[in-house]
Amino acid sequence: MHIWNRFLYQLAGQLKRAENIIRQRIKRQETNQMKNTEKCYTNRELSWLQFNERVLNEAGNPRVPLAERMTFASIYQTNLDEFFMVRVGTLMMQMNAKEKVIENKTGMTSEEQVKEILAHVCLLEKKKAKIYEQLMGELEPKGIRIINFNRLSNEEGRLLEQYFDAHIAPFLSPMVIGKQQPFPFLANKQLYAIVLLTSQKGKKKTGIVPCSNSVFKRLIEIPTRPGCFMLSEELILHFISKLYPKYTIREKSIMRVTRNADIDAHDLYDEDMDYRDMMEQLIKKRVRLDPVRVELSRKINDEAKQELSNFLEIGTSHIINVKTPLDLSFVFTLQNYLRDQKELFYEKRSPRETPALSMHESILSQVEKKDVLLSYPFESMKPFIKMLNDAAEDPDVVSIKMTLYRVADRSKIIDALIEAAENGKEVVVLVELRARFDEANNIEMSHRLEDAGCQILYGLGDYKVHSKLCLITQKKGDSYAYITQIGTGNYNEKTSRLYTDLSLITANQAIGADAAKVFLALQQGETVDEVSELLxxxxxxxxxxxxxxxxxxxxxxxxxxxxxxxxxxxxxxxxxxxxxxxxxxxxxxxxxxxxxxxxxxxxxxxxxxxxxxxxxxxxxxxxxxxxxxxxxxxxxxxxxxxxxxxxxxxxxxxxxxxxxxxxxxxxxxxxxxxxxxxxxxxxxxxxxxxxxxxxxxxxxxxxxxxxxxxxxxxxxx
The missing domain is CATH 3.30.870.10 (Endonuclease Chain A)
Known part of the structure; x- marks a missing residue:
């Protein structure tokens, strides 16, 4: 009996050891597989910076027409602005949270991501500076130059000083920071001159001059040189000593602050507040969020940088020196001086009307016979707009339902929906008020639609509605029939000429029934649990x-x-x-x-x-x-x-x-x-x-x- 028990005990031990060996092997295999898959991931933020670098590369691509390359340089900058406002803003809020947030693919902390982003952006800014210099050099033979004071004659300098005194200085508001004047609020993406001053008594002060002003032009043409321009902020910086006659100027630079824009509507939630009012409050609150980046056109000493860091409550690593103008939007004004040189622009393209549809017949009746695909911007959006106009006037159409995310100013789509409502159709429009940076436009649009008699939905509390879905319901005898449009892009006439998108219009009744389920759920503040055709x-x-x-x-x-x-x-x-x-x-x-x-x-x-x-x-x-x-x-x-x-x-x-x-x-x-x-x-x-x-x-x-x-x-x- 004892021998048998000893045998069972030894056998159990061997089985246990074998089980441990198998578990270790499985764990090693899982670890190796994890290591293999870990190297497959790229951090989201760094991947986005790679994308924006590809945009910047188009600005330096000699096969792209010169004026269009200027556009790509500006797009690169506006992309980067929004990236800092939204993504870096989010990461900086995570850094201040109690619990650390770890990125789920590369395992990077928020701090690590921000550090990598700033390092990468500094490299991109150097690349942008080279491309900008190259663009400016190529513009000179075309009759356009952006210059600074060291390229002016004495007479030209006097003319610009007179211009400054008469047309710019009267509209400037120079400040000196002190007990009576605390550091001012610096608006998002606006230009300021920062000046390090020494008073007559030897006291060190800081001056701030707002440079973004609609009263004076950003581009100032040199009177004696047609096509030769100076940026207004550079003119202000050159003559800034005239604004501070009692001080000595130690250092000066143009400055631009980028502020966090990532604010959640839930942070302002009030069950007694109208949703549109809440979104208007969000827009107002966004403009005063914390800085996430400071750009300087010239280097300032470390002491001054630390002082600026303290004023704005931002780390010195977020203060970046930029060798190009801090706001490149002026390139679009320059393009206006080049319009007669057509070779500097893309060849003009106009969307074509699809041969699949006749604009002289009802689009609804044509779609009943066959599905239609529109491909923007190669084909026009006009057939879709005509379909809405047809539906607004068709006596058999009982309802039009749409989801709207971003629409154009003076949109013909909105006009068609208003006409349909005024003609007695049931028009249900879900307007996503949380479309970032389009909130104000969508609020105004929702008022117009509501005033016309449309039923307006404002999305779901936990989910943005980003779908591009339109459902037209027709009465056919004793039953109903659907025409459904599903798109990849917004119902926006402007972007339909700039973005590649697809728009499918179909009379497939199963697809229409699914679309009806989607709208029914949205009208009840819910999401669909089951559909047969759509995803x-x-x-x-x-x-x-x-x-x-x-x-x-x-x-x-x-x-x-x-x-x-x-x-x-x-x-x-x-x-x-x-x-x-x-x-x-x-x-x-x-x-x-x-x-x-x-x-x-x-x-x-x-x-x-x-x-x-x-x-x-x-x-x-x-x-x-x-x-x-x-x-x-x-x-x-x-x-x-x-x-x-x-x-x-x-x-x-x-x-x-x-x-x-x-x-x-x-x-x-x-x-x-x-x-x-x-x-x-x-x-x-x-x-x-x-x-x-x-x-x-x-x-x-x-x-x-x-x-x-x-x-x-x-x-x-």
Missing amino acids: VAPKCLQNKVLEMMEEQIANKKAGKEAYIGVKINSLTDKVLIDKMIEASQTGVKIDLIVRGICCLKPQISGVTENIRVISVVGRYLEHSRIYRFGVGDEEKMYIASADFMTRNTVRRVEVAAPVYDPAIRERIRYIFDTIMKDDEKGKEQNAEGIYEDRHINEEPVNSQEIFFQDAYEACNK
Whole structure:
């Protein structure tokens, strides 16, 4: 008995040791796999800076017309401004939070991210300075020069001094910081002169002069030299001693402050306050949020920098020296002086009318016969606007329902909805008041629509409504029929000429029924739990995309063809990224067209080697979203409003629509495949996360130019 017990005891010990060995092996495998996948991730913020560098590169691209390169330089700056206002603002708030926030893909803390961002931005600013100098040099032979005082004659200097005394100085408000004058509030993105002063008694003071003023021009033309300009802030800085006659000027610089703009409406929530009033309060509060960056046009000494840091309550590492003008918006004024030199601009392009529709017949009746795809900016938005006008006047139309995120000023779409309401149609419009930096416009628009009799919804408390969805309901005898439009971009006539987007209009009744479910849920302050045709975030999009990716993994394992193709603006959703890594490891071919942020590194051996990532930055902003799963007749295809970002897939209301029409499916494949071949404006990401030039065609391929040529040829057939 004792021998048997000893045997069982020894056996149990051996089994325990074997179990521990197996567990250790599994843990090592999981650790190795984690290490393998960890190197596949790129930090979101650093990836965005890479995107903005690609924009900056277009400013330095000699194949881009000179005046358009100036536009890219300005876009780079405004992009960076918004990045600091929103993303860096968020990170700085996280730094002040009680609990540390760790980025879920690279494991970086908020402090580490801000440090990396500032270091990267300093490098980008040096690159921008070189490109700006190059642009200014190329402008001189074209008759335009931006100069400073060391390039002026004495006579020209006297003329500018007279101009300063008569037209600028009277409108300036120089301040001296002291007990009677505390450090003033510096408005977001406005120009100021900061002056380090010494009084006659030897006391050190600081002076501030606001330089942004609508009374005087930003660009001052030298009277004796047509086409030769000086920036008003440089003129102010040169003659600033005239504003402080009792002081000696020790140092001086132009300064620009960027403030945090990331404020949540929930922070102002008041159940007794009208939602529009609450958003108006948000807009007012935003302008006084904390600084996140200070730019200086000249270096100041460390003591002065520390003093400025104390005044603004911002770290000295956030005070950045910039060798270009701090506000590049003046380049658009310069362009007006170059309009007669057409070779300096892109060739003029106008959206064409699609041959799929006649503008002389009802769009509604035409869509009842076949689905229609509009491709902006190559094709015009006019057919969609006409469809709304037709619906406003059609006696069979009983309702029009739309989600609006960003619309144009003096929008014809808004006019059509107002006309429909005035004609007795039920018009339901969800206006997303939280569309960042468009809140004021959307508030004003909601008043107009409401005054006309439209029923206005203001989105959901926990979810922004970012979908592009329009549902027209017609009475057909004793029943009803739907016409549904699903888009990838905003209902905005202006951006439809600048952004690439897709708009699908269909009479598919199952899609219409799903759209009706979406609007019913929104009207009840809810989100849909189940749909049959559409993909609808936050509950019915990410999980469905995962299922379709899983199908491709299963196909590959079964020896069948498998493919995933996605065109989006940004990729940050770790759940979807991890599933794509799994698919790649299974052997599924994956093509990703990601214009901006991409947190996935492709082409890593054994992990993401089956994934290709390209980014296209060209004349038009790539904005359309396309999802493709499978090949041939089995392929599932969608156009969508949602990027593969967590905010889109689980924190917003987004809609993706299936594409069933064979001709439209073939057209979308052609669009996708042509962009994948783009080696003129397309860059491909390598395994290190670096975007490289592509040389894959005998003749360079510019997808946007091809699509415009296609639209012109189709229109002229």
